[in-house]
Amino acid sequence: MQTQPFEAAIFDLDGVIVDTAKFHYKAWKRLAGELGFAFSESENEQLKGVSRMESLDLLLRAGGITEVTTERREVLASRKNEWYKEYLATLTPADVLPGVYDFLGQLHSRGIKTAIASASKNAPLILEKVNIRPLFDVVVDGNTIVRAKPDPEVFLQAARLLDVAPAACFVFEDAAAGVEGAIRAGMRVAGIGDARLLARAHLTVTSFEQLNPVSLLSYIGVTGFTGWGDCANEQ
Known part of the structure:
Protein backbone atom coordinates (compact mmCIF):
# COMPACT_ATOMS: atom_id res chain seq x y z
CA MET A 1 0.00 0.00 0.00
CA GLN A 2 1.44 3.35 -1.04
CA THR A 3 0.66 6.51 0.91
CA GLN A 4 1.80 10.14 0.76
CA PRO A 5 5.46 10.58 1.78
CA PHE A 6 6.13 12.01 5.24
CA GLU A 7 7.10 15.66 4.63
CA ALA A 8 5.99 17.57 7.74
CA ALA A 9 5.46 17.02 11.46
CA ILE A 10 2.86 19.17 13.22
CA PHE A 11 2.85 19.33 17.02
CA ASP A 12 0.40 20.42 19.63
CA LEU A 13 2.22 22.42 22.31
CA ASP A 14 0.67 21.94 25.75
CA GLY A 15 1.39 18.45 27.01
CA VAL A 16 3.20 17.39 23.84
CA ILE A 17 6.25 19.65 23.56
CA VAL A 18 6.15 21.32 26.96
CA ASP A 19 4.76 20.16 30.29
CA THR A 20 2.18 22.92 30.70
CA ALA A 21 -0.94 20.75 31.02
CA LYS A 22 -0.38 20.68 34.79
CA PHE A 23 -0.62 24.47 34.90
CA HIS A 24 -3.93 24.48 33.02
CA TYR A 25 -5.36 21.97 35.45
CA LYS A 26 -4.05 23.90 38.45
CA ALA A 27 -5.68 27.13 37.21
CA TRP A 28 -9.01 25.51 36.28
CA LYS A 29 -9.13 23.68 39.61
CA ARG A 30 -8.48 26.97 41.41
CA LEU A 31 -11.32 28.61 39.51
CA ALA A 32 -13.67 25.73 40.29
CA GLY A 33 -12.77 26.05 43.97
CA GLU A 34 -13.68 29.72 43.95
CA LEU A 35 -17.00 28.82 42.33
CA GLY A 36 -17.67 26.27 45.05
CA PHE A 37 -17.08 22.86 43.49
CA ALA A 38 -14.31 20.31 43.04
CA LEU A 56 -14.81 27.27 30.65
CA ASP A 57 -18.20 26.03 29.46
CA LEU A 58 -17.16 22.44 30.16
CA LEU A 59 -15.92 23.43 33.61
CA LEU A 60 -19.15 25.24 34.45
CA ARG A 61 -21.22 22.29 33.31
CA ALA A 62 -19.12 20.01 35.52
CA GLY A 63 -20.06 22.26 38.43
CA GLY A 64 -23.74 22.38 37.49
CA ILE A 65 -23.55 26.09 36.68
CA THR A 66 -25.69 26.95 33.67
CA GLU A 67 -26.84 30.57 34.03
CA VAL A 68 -23.78 32.72 33.33
CA THR A 69 -23.81 35.98 31.37
CA THR A 70 -21.38 36.60 28.55
CA GLU A 71 -19.69 39.31 30.61
CA ARG A 72 -19.27 36.97 33.58
CA ARG A 73 -17.85 34.24 31.34
CA GLU A 74 -15.25 36.68 30.03
CA VAL A 75 -14.27 37.64 33.58
CA LEU A 76 -13.92 34.02 34.66
CA ALA A 77 -11.88 33.03 31.61
CA SER A 78 -9.60 36.01 32.08
CA ARG A 79 -9.07 35.18 35.75
CA LYS A 80 -8.11 31.63 34.89
CA ASN A 81 -5.72 32.83 32.20
CA GLU A 82 -3.98 35.27 34.54
CA TRP A 83 -3.36 32.47 37.03
CA TYR A 84 -2.13 30.25 34.21
CA LYS A 85 0.33 32.92 33.04
CA GLU A 86 1.60 33.27 36.60
CA TYR A 87 2.38 29.56 36.60
CA LEU A 88 3.98 29.83 33.15
CA ALA A 89 6.43 32.37 34.54
CA THR A 90 8.19 29.46 36.24
CA LEU A 91 8.83 27.62 32.94
CA THR A 92 12.39 26.91 31.84
CA PRO A 93 13.93 24.87 29.00
CA ALA A 94 14.00 21.96 31.46
CA ASP A 95 10.20 21.73 31.07
CA VAL A 96 10.51 20.56 27.46
CA LEU A 97 9.33 16.96 27.60
CA PRO A 98 11.74 14.00 27.37
CA GLY A 99 12.84 13.02 23.88
CA VAL A 100 11.50 16.15 22.17
CA TYR A 101 14.85 17.77 21.34
CA ASP A 102 16.26 14.54 19.93
CA PHE A 103 13.14 13.82 17.89
CA LEU A 104 13.07 17.32 16.40
CA GLY A 105 16.75 17.02 15.59
CA GLN A 106 16.12 13.79 13.69
CA LEU A 107 13.33 15.43 11.71
CA HIS A 108 15.39 18.47 10.73
CA SER A 109 18.39 16.36 9.75
CA ARG A 110 16.19 14.57 7.22
CA GLY A 111 14.50 17.64 5.80
CA ILE A 112 11.16 17.14 7.54
CA LYS A 113 9.38 20.46 8.11
CA THR A 114 7.97 21.23 11.56
CA ALA A 115 5.10 23.30 12.93
CA ILE A 116 3.28 24.07 16.15
CA ALA A 117 -0.52 23.87 15.93
CA SER A 118 -1.97 24.92 19.27
CA ALA A 119 -5.29 26.29 20.48
CA SER A 120 -3.42 28.27 23.14
CA LYS A 121 -3.19 32.05 22.88
CA ASN A 122 -0.22 31.80 25.22
CA LEU A 127 7.88 29.09 23.32
CA GLU A 128 9.84 32.11 24.55
CA LYS A 129 10.13 30.80 28.12
CA VAL A 130 11.50 27.41 27.03
CA ASN A 131 13.57 28.87 24.17
CA ILE A 132 12.40 26.38 21.56
CA ARG A 133 10.80 28.61 18.89
CA PRO A 134 13.76 28.33 16.45
CA LEU A 135 13.13 24.59 16.12
CA PHE A 136 9.80 25.14 14.34
CA ASP A 137 9.33 26.45 10.83
CA VAL A 138 5.78 27.63 11.52
CA VAL A 139 3.66 28.45 14.57
CA PRO A 152 -9.22 21.01 11.52
CA GLU A 153 -8.52 24.71 10.88
CA VAL A 154 -5.29 24.94 12.92
CA PHE A 155 -3.78 21.89 11.20
CA LEU A 156 -4.81 22.94 7.70
CA GLN A 157 -3.38 26.42 8.26
CA ALA A 158 -0.09 24.92 9.43
CA ALA A 159 0.07 22.71 6.33
CA ARG A 160 -0.62 25.71 4.07
CA LEU A 161 2.12 27.76 5.70
CA LEU A 162 4.54 24.85 5.37
CA ASP A 163 3.46 24.40 1.73
CA VAL A 164 2.82 20.70 2.32
CA ALA A 165 -0.24 18.62 1.44
CA PRO A 166 -2.31 17.52 4.47
CA ALA A 167 -1.79 13.87 3.57
CA ARG A 188 -2.04 10.90 10.10
CA VAL A 189 -1.81 11.34 13.86
CA ALA A 190 0.22 9.98 16.75
CA GLY A 191 -1.30 10.14 20.20
CA ILE A 192 1.13 11.06 22.97
CA GLY A 193 -0.28 9.61 26.19
CA ASP A 194 -2.95 7.14 27.25
CA ALA A 195 -4.00 4.93 24.33
CA ARG A 196 -7.45 4.47 25.90
CA LEU A 197 -8.11 8.22 25.70
CA LEU A 198 -6.56 8.57 22.24
CA ALA A 199 -8.14 5.54 20.58
CA ARG A 200 -8.71 7.35 17.26
CA ALA A 201 -4.99 7.98 16.75
CA HIS A 202 -3.19 5.90 14.14
CA LEU A 203 -0.54 5.03 16.71
CA THR A 204 0.08 5.89 20.35
CA VAL A 205 3.24 6.31 22.40
CA THR A 206 3.70 7.55 25.94
CA SER A 207 6.79 9.63 25.17
CA PHE A 208 8.93 10.86 22.28
CA GLU A 209 11.66 8.73 23.81
CA GLN A 210 9.86 5.78 22.20
CA LEU A 211 10.41 7.27 18.75
CA ASN A 212 14.02 6.21 18.32
CA PRO A 213 16.15 6.69 15.18
CA VAL A 214 15.40 3.18 13.91
CA SER A 215 11.64 3.60 14.02
CA LEU A 216 11.84 7.11 12.58
CA LEU A 217 14.06 6.08 9.67
CA SER A 218 11.84 3.08 9.06
CA TYR A 219 8.73 5.22 9.00
CA ILE A 220 10.01 7.56 6.31
CA GLY A 221 10.84 4.61 4.10
CA VAL A 222 14.51 3.84 4.67
CA THR A 223 13.93 0.27 5.81
CA GLY A 224 11.13 -2.15 6.56
CA PHE A 225 9.30 -1.52 9.84
CA THR A 226 6.04 -3.09 10.89
CA GLY A 227 5.68 -1.94 14.49
CA TRP A 228 3.24 0.86 13.73
CA GLY A 229 0.45 -1.12 12.12
CA ASP A 230 -1.15 0.33 8.98
CA CYS A 231 0.87 3.53 9.29
CA ALA A 232 4.08 1.63 8.62
CA ASN A 233 3.14 0.92 5.01
CA GLU A 234 5.22 3.74 3.56
CA GLN A 235 7.67 1.84 1.40
Whole structure:
Protein backbone atom coordinates (compact mmCIF):
# COMPACT_ATOMS: atom_id res chain seq x y z
CA MET A 1 0.00 0.00 0.00
CA GLN A 2 1.44 3.35 -1.04
CA THR A 3 0.66 6.51 0.91
CA GLN A 4 1.80 10.14 0.76
CA PRO A 5 5.46 10.58 1.78
CA PHE A 6 6.13 12.01 5.24
CA GLU A 7 7.10 15.66 4.63
CA ALA A 8 5.99 17.57 7.74
CA ALA A 9 5.46 17.02 11.46
CA ILE A 10 2.86 19.17 13.22
CA PHE A 11 2.85 19.33 17.02
CA ASP A 12 0.40 20.42 19.63
CA LEU A 13 2.22 22.42 22.31
CA ASP A 14 0.67 21.94 25.75
CA GLY A 15 1.39 18.45 27.01
CA VAL A 16 3.20 17.39 23.84
CA ILE A 17 6.25 19.65 23.56
CA VAL A 18 6.15 21.32 26.96
CA ASP A 19 4.76 20.16 30.29
CA THR A 20 2.18 22.92 30.70
CA ALA A 21 -0.94 20.75 31.02
CA LYS A 22 -0.38 20.68 34.79
CA PHE A 23 -0.62 24.47 34.90
CA HIS A 24 -3.93 24.48 33.02
CA TYR A 25 -5.36 21.97 35.45
CA LYS A 26 -4.05 23.90 38.45
CA ALA A 27 -5.68 27.13 37.21
CA TRP A 28 -9.01 25.51 36.28
CA LYS A 29 -9.13 23.68 39.61
CA ARG A 30 -8.48 26.97 41.41
CA LEU A 31 -11.32 28.61 39.51
CA ALA A 32 -13.67 25.73 40.29
CA GLY A 33 -12.77 26.05 43.97
CA GLU A 34 -13.68 29.72 43.95
CA LEU A 35 -17.00 28.82 42.33
CA GLY A 36 -17.67 26.27 45.05
CA PHE A 37 -17.08 22.86 43.49
CA ALA A 38 -14.31 20.31 43.04
CA PHE A 39 -12.77 19.61 39.64
CA SER A 40 -10.99 16.31 39.06
CA GLU A 41 -8.12 15.36 36.77
CA SER A 42 -10.41 13.01 34.86
CA GLU A 43 -12.85 15.87 34.21
CA ASN A 44 -9.90 18.00 33.12
CA GLU A 45 -9.15 15.51 30.32
CA GLN A 46 -12.21 16.86 28.48
CA LEU A 47 -10.65 20.33 28.40
CA LYS A 48 -7.45 19.31 26.64
CA GLY A 49 -7.06 20.65 23.13
CA VAL A 50 -10.12 22.91 23.11
CA SER A 51 -10.36 26.70 23.32
CA ARG A 52 -10.37 28.69 26.54
CA MET A 53 -14.06 29.62 26.34
CA GLU A 54 -15.13 26.10 25.42
CA SER A 55 -13.04 24.82 28.35
CA LEU A 56 -14.81 27.27 30.65
CA ASP A 57 -18.20 26.03 29.46
CA LEU A 58 -17.16 22.44 30.16
CA LEU A 59 -15.92 23.43 33.61
CA LEU A 60 -19.15 25.24 34.45
CA ARG A 61 -21.22 22.29 33.31
CA ALA A 62 -19.12 20.01 35.52
CA GLY A 63 -20.06 22.26 38.43
CA GLY A 64 -23.74 22.38 37.49
CA ILE A 65 -23.55 26.09 36.68
CA THR A 66 -25.69 26.95 33.67
CA GLU A 67 -26.84 30.57 34.03
CA VAL A 68 -23.78 32.72 33.33
CA THR A 69 -23.81 35.98 31.37
CA THR A 70 -21.38 36.60 28.55
CA GLU A 71 -19.69 39.31 30.61
CA ARG A 72 -19.27 36.97 33.58
CA ARG A 73 -17.85 34.24 31.34
CA GLU A 74 -15.25 36.68 30.03
CA VAL A 75 -14.27 37.64 33.58
CA LEU A 76 -13.92 34.02 34.66
CA ALA A 77 -11.88 33.03 31.61
CA SER A 78 -9.60 36.01 32.08
CA ARG A 79 -9.07 35.18 35.75
CA LYS A 80 -8.11 31.63 34.89
CA ASN A 81 -5.72 32.83 32.20
CA GLU A 82 -3.98 35.27 34.54
CA TRP A 83 -3.36 32.47 37.03
CA TYR A 84 -2.13 30.25 34.21
CA LYS A 85 0.33 32.92 33.04
CA GLU A 86 1.60 33.27 36.60
CA TYR A 87 2.38 29.56 36.60
CA LEU A 88 3.98 29.83 33.15
CA ALA A 89 6.43 32.37 34.54
CA THR A 90 8.19 29.46 36.24
CA LEU A 91 8.83 27.62 32.94
CA THR A 92 12.39 26.91 31.84
CA PRO A 93 13.93 24.87 29.00
CA ALA A 94 14.00 21.96 31.46
CA ASP A 95 10.20 21.73 31.07
CA VAL A 96 10.51 20.56 27.46
CA LEU A 97 9.33 16.96 27.60
CA PRO A 98 11.74 14.00 27.37
CA GLY A 99 12.84 13.02 23.88
CA VAL A 100 11.50 16.15 22.17
CA TYR A 101 14.85 17.77 21.34
CA ASP A 102 16.26 14.54 19.93
CA PHE A 103 13.14 13.82 17.89
CA LEU A 104 13.07 17.32 16.40
CA GLY A 105 16.75 17.02 15.59
CA GLN A 106 16.12 13.79 13.69
CA LEU A 107 13.33 15.43 11.71
CA HIS A 108 15.39 18.47 10.73
CA SER A 109 18.39 16.36 9.75
CA ARG A 110 16.19 14.57 7.22
CA GLY A 111 14.50 17.64 5.80
CA ILE A 112 11.16 17.14 7.54
CA LYS A 113 9.38 20.46 8.11
CA THR A 114 7.97 21.23 11.56
CA ALA A 115 5.10 23.30 12.93
CA ILE A 116 3.28 24.07 16.15
CA ALA A 117 -0.52 23.87 15.93
CA SER A 118 -1.97 24.92 19.27
CA ALA A 119 -5.29 26.29 20.48
CA SER A 120 -3.42 28.27 23.14
CA LYS A 121 -3.19 32.05 22.88
CA ASN A 122 -0.22 31.80 25.22
CA ALA A 123 1.87 29.79 22.74
CA PRO A 124 4.30 32.68 22.00
CA LEU A 125 4.96 33.15 25.73
CA ILE A 126 5.51 29.41 26.28
CA LEU A 127 7.88 29.09 23.32
CA GLU A 128 9.84 32.11 24.55
CA LYS A 129 10.13 30.80 28.12
CA VAL A 130 11.50 27.41 27.03
CA ASN A 131 13.57 28.87 24.17
CA ILE A 132 12.40 26.38 21.56
CA ARG A 133 10.80 28.61 18.89
CA PRO A 134 13.76 28.33 16.45
CA LEU A 135 13.13 24.59 16.12
CA PHE A 136 9.80 25.14 14.34
CA ASP A 137 9.33 26.45 10.83
CA VAL A 138 5.78 27.63 11.52
CA VAL A 139 3.66 28.45 14.57
CA VAL A 140 -0.14 28.55 14.38
CA ASP A 141 -1.96 29.27 17.63
CA GLY A 142 -5.15 30.57 19.20
CA ASN A 143 -4.28 34.12 18.15
CA THR A 144 -4.51 33.30 14.45
CA ILE A 145 -7.38 30.81 14.16
CA VAL A 146 -11.14 31.17 14.54
CA ARG A 147 -12.28 27.61 15.21
CA ALA A 148 -10.81 25.44 17.95
CA LYS A 149 -10.10 21.72 17.77
CA PRO A 150 -11.67 19.32 16.85
CA ASP A 151 -12.17 21.65 13.90
CA PRO A 152 -9.22 21.01 11.52
CA GLU A 153 -8.52 24.71 10.88
CA VAL A 154 -5.29 24.94 12.92
CA PHE A 155 -3.78 21.89 11.20
CA LEU A 156 -4.81 22.94 7.70
CA GLN A 157 -3.38 26.42 8.26
CA ALA A 158 -0.09 24.92 9.43
CA ALA A 159 0.07 22.71 6.33
CA ARG A 160 -0.62 25.71 4.07
CA LEU A 161 2.12 27.76 5.70
CA LEU A 162 4.54 24.85 5.37
CA ASP A 163 3.46 24.40 1.73
CA VAL A 164 2.82 20.70 2.32
CA ALA A 165 -0.24 18.62 1.44
CA PRO A 166 -2.31 17.52 4.47
CA ALA A 167 -1.79 13.87 3.57
CA ALA A 168 1.97 14.38 3.85
CA CYS A 169 1.68 15.63 7.45
CA PHE A 170 1.94 13.66 10.67
CA VAL A 171 0.39 15.27 13.75
CA PHE A 172 1.45 14.68 17.36
CA GLU A 173 -1.34 15.24 19.89
CA ASP A 174 -2.17 14.48 23.52
CA ALA A 175 -5.88 15.35 23.39
CA ALA A 176 -8.83 13.51 21.87
CA ALA A 177 -10.09 16.76 20.33
CA GLY A 178 -6.74 17.30 18.64
CA VAL A 179 -6.61 13.75 17.34
CA GLU A 180 -10.08 14.19 15.85
CA GLY A 181 -9.12 17.53 14.30
CA ALA A 182 -6.04 16.02 12.66
CA ILE A 183 -8.08 13.16 11.22
CA ARG A 184 -10.63 15.64 9.84
CA ALA A 185 -7.73 17.51 8.23
CA GLY A 186 -6.79 14.32 6.37
CA MET A 187 -3.58 13.85 8.32
CA ARG A 188 -2.04 10.90 10.10
CA VAL A 189 -1.81 11.34 13.86
CA ALA A 190 0.22 9.98 16.75
CA GLY A 191 -1.30 10.14 20.20
CA ILE A 192 1.13 11.06 22.97
CA GLY A 193 -0.28 9.61 26.19
CA ASP A 194 -2.95 7.14 27.25
CA ALA A 195 -4.00 4.93 24.33
CA ARG A 196 -7.45 4.47 25.90
CA LEU A 197 -8.11 8.22 25.70
CA LEU A 198 -6.56 8.57 22.24
CA ALA A 199 -8.14 5.54 20.58
CA ARG A 200 -8.71 7.35 17.26
CA ALA A 201 -4.99 7.98 16.75
CA HIS A 202 -3.19 5.90 14.14
CA LEU A 203 -0.54 5.03 16.71
CA THR A 204 0.08 5.89 20.35
CA VAL A 205 3.24 6.31 22.40
CA THR A 206 3.70 7.55 25.94
CA SER A 207 6.79 9.63 25.17
CA PHE A 208 8.93 10.86 22.28
CA GLU A 209 11.66 8.73 23.81
CA GLN A 210 9.86 5.78 22.20
CA LEU A 211 10.41 7.27 18.75
CA ASN A 212 14.02 6.21 18.32
CA PRO A 213 16.15 6.69 15.18
CA VAL A 214 15.40 3.18 13.91
CA SER A 215 11.64 3.60 14.02
CA LEU A 216 11.84 7.11 12.58
CA LEU A 217 14.06 6.08 9.67
CA SER A 218 11.84 3.08 9.06
CA TYR A 219 8.73 5.22 9.00
CA ILE A 220 10.01 7.56 6.31
CA GLY A 221 10.84 4.61 4.10
CA VAL A 222 14.51 3.84 4.67
CA THR A 223 13.93 0.27 5.81
CA GLY A 224 11.13 -2.15 6.56
CA PHE A 225 9.30 -1.52 9.84
CA THR A 226 6.04 -3.09 10.89
CA GLY A 227 5.68 -1.94 14.49
CA TRP A 228 3.24 0.86 13.73
CA GLY A 229 0.45 -1.12 12.12
CA ASP A 230 -1.15 0.33 8.98
CA CYS A 231 0.87 3.53 9.29
CA ALA A 232 4.08 1.63 8.62
CA ASN A 233 3.14 0.92 5.01
CA GLU A 234 5.22 3.74 3.56
CA GLN A 235 7.67 1.84 1.40
